[in-house]
Amino acid sequence: MSTNPFDKPLEKAFSLGTEFLNDLDTQPVGARLSYEELKSLWSWDLPEKGMPAEEVIEELNESAIPGLNLNQSGRFFAWVIGGSHPSAIAADWLTSVWDQNAGLYACTPSSGIVEEIAGSWLKQLLKLPPQASFAFVTGCQMANFTCLNVARNYLFDQAGWDVEVEGFYGAPRIRIICGDHKHNTITRALRMLGFGRNVMVELPSDKDGKLHVDEVRKEFERDHVTPTMVILQAGEIHTGAFDDFKSIIPLAHAHNAWVHIDGAFGLWAAASPKYTHLLEGAEDADSWATDGHKWLNVPYDSGYAFIAHPAAHFKTFTSQAGYLKEDGKARDEYNWTPELSRRARGYTTFAVIKELGSTGIEDLVERCCRHATAIVEGAGQLPHVEILAYPIINQGILRFRNPSAGEDESKHDQFTEHVIAAINASGEAFFQPSTFKGKRCMRVSVSGWRTNEDDVRRTIAAIGEAICDVSRR
Structure with a gap:
């Protein structure tokens, strides 16, 4: 025994x-x-x-x-949350068993090596420059923070201000240009970096939440002097829309701006030849942020930051202490991330990429997009359903209209809330309400590897039953 x-x-x-x-x-x-x-x-x-x-x-x-x-279920569509692949769960268990502190190569040599390999693979999958540096972080929130931290210090350096010596007080003003549909993680990251609302210029987007070059051009014509970050989006959270990278990035660079792309899930479109055109020009940005625990389907928490300027990345995060011994060859993760002590996040990413291969990841992306379209179009054929946005990739928006409310949008909002609650109460599927362009709606977010045709069928049936149930009340 x-x-x-x-x-x-x-x-x-x-x-x-x-x-x-x-x-x-x-x-x-x-x-x-x-x-x-x-x-x-x-x-x-x-x-x-x-x-x-x-x-x-x-x-x-x-x-x-x-x-x-x-969220491991094939009928979980409330947020962009993927269910972990078998190899990722097993690798995560082993990561806990091994219990390594991956901040320093000397603490865990294997963990450092596997992050180097996985980081290189990620850049190939996402069609990013091979020379770009990277960091494994907790999620896209901290990936955005990491990228924008480097951007801030880089712009200060270009303006002749040494922030590491002088600090933030008295520093040159930095302008932030972004769309009015940016994700909240951008706002939070900027706030943590000391940027207030008054330095943010939110430009109007189109009906899908996409930012176009004309709006950015007008802002640079208004002010072409102030050091600037331009924050773009790959995958608007409701519609999956992509900003106009091909036109905006060269314009921003012509004004010496730093361009960051928030691609929490949308950056993964690059893994599919069918959708990679949506990211045309994105490879020319200065930084990119995405998640592993969304579309790659690794366990929480897992995010990735990529920087086109490795020297600026290293300068922003490196620190020296007598007990932090470096051998000069190996990569010490604390030089690239906000953390010192940290989980060895590379193993789960390595495992999933080995399990699926690039063709399997391509299939995962395309399958999720196909199922999102099937749910939105199938539900759209039901009575009292309004399609607010057809999926561009794996996101769509539905709204439920009260048959007796006429043009009273507040009653349609309420009816939508009740239908979503009824779907969730059935246990057959799970959604969350949201607001898009002032209307309450139901996001359809498909990012889990388990979702199949039968899940799509059951979900559409559950939506129909919920509409009937609420209509009878």
């Missing part, structure tokens, strides 16, 4: 984990309990005495399951 203290808890975790995954198709996709009910499941006092590790895992699972949204 084994006396290894890890055997029982790991066996229990494996058993419960595989049971969870095997039951996905038969369980409600959304969390089943209210906030109050969930709190009651976790209402324990601080324990004075411990308990066997395997019993802790059993208790943890029993309390957590009712409050989990099953």
